[in-house]
Amino acid sequence: MARIGIIGSAGRMGQALIDAIAAAGEVHAGGVDKGDDLAALAAGSDVLVDFSSPHALEGNLDTAMAAGVPIVVGTTGLEERHHWLCDAAAEQIALLQTGNTSLGVTLLAHLVREAAARLGEDWDIEISETHHRMKVDAPSGTALLLGQAAAEGRQADLGAVSERGRDGITGARARGGIGFAALRGGSVAGDHTVHFLGDDERLSFSHLAENRRIFAKGAVRAAQWLIGKAPGRYTMPQVLDL
Known part of the structure; x- marks a missing residue:
């Protein structure tokens, strides 16, 4: 043992x-x-x-x-x-x-990487995450892990393409950007969704954590x-x- x-x-x-x-x-x-x-x-x-x-x-x-x-x-x-x-x-x-030890999130990141590689920059990528009110960092480590997977799929540098904290008149969305949105409240253990948004169609991958x-x-x-x-x-x- x-x-x-x-x-x-x-x-x-x-x-x-x-x-x-x-x-x-x-x-x-x-x-x-x-x-x-x-x-x-x-x-x-x-x-x-x-x-x-x-x-x-x-x-x-x-x-x-x-x-x-x-x-x-x-x-x-x-x-x-x-x-x-x-x-x-x-x-x-x-x-x-790792930013997340969940086996489900590990598989999710693999799927996100594959999807990003195959869909290309014609599809916009947005990552949304929700956590309990006591969480002190944002975006979550898991959101960043998923963003990194998407960037790797596109052979891009996440630091160069990530978009965070939109407010006011931000202008049109940049091609190839990977957006992040963080919600905080209640006792949510951790919900994450990666959205692939194309013209006339959308594809989303989600993982919902019900317990630590x-x-x-x-x-x-x-x-x-x-x-x-x-x-x-x-x-x-x-x-x-x-």
């Missing part, structure tokens, strides 16, 4: 992860939060799962590298420098970073898969062999 340690155990994902670990027949090696002994947890774990916060990521990666233990990073709201840190850590340990258990289940599956892998940066599609 794999010993899985949780970073950010007191957060909303903490209990869901503990339950998912038990359901998968693995061992919960323990959990840590701010101020706890992460080095001890890393030493007693076969793999770590991090759902803490962006500002804690650097220290978490340093500890994982020192212990030589693989890590699944599910923390959202990461900036460019955090991805540099992940790249550097992946030279020493196996690391899987789906993210915990996917994170545990990723953790199981990551154990024993060579140093490198891995992705959720690899877990599903996409």
Whole structure:
């Protein structure tokens, strides 16, 4: 049985992860939060799962590298420098970073990439997402993941084509743009829809998260898969062999 340690155990994902670990027949090696002994947890774990916060990521990666233990990073709201840190850590340990650990979202991103590649720029792409009122980042990590998949399908740079926060007289929509819209309220776990809008027809792909258990289940599956892998940066599609 794999010993899985949780970073950010007191957060909303903490209990869901503990339950998912038990359901998968693995061992919960323990959990840590701010101020706890992460080095001890890393030493007693076969793999770590991090759902803490962006500002804690650097220290978490340093500890994982020192212990030589693989890590699944599910923390959202990461900036460019955090991805540099992940790249550097992946030279020493196996690391899987994702904006969403749901297996359904992983498959959705694959479908979005394929659709974007085949439909081309004649079809406009808009991504809408809805989350609970307590979410602090926007667009969500999942929306950005889906946007990246669409951009890859078109062989485009997401940073160059993304359109956010439209307000006032914005002018006509740019060809090839990928738009984002974020809604916040209530207790929504996470709804995402990618719209492909062509002349006289529309195609939409949606994923509706009903409970955080789906993210915990996917994170545990990723953790199981990551154990024993060579140093490198891995992705959720690899877990599903996409």
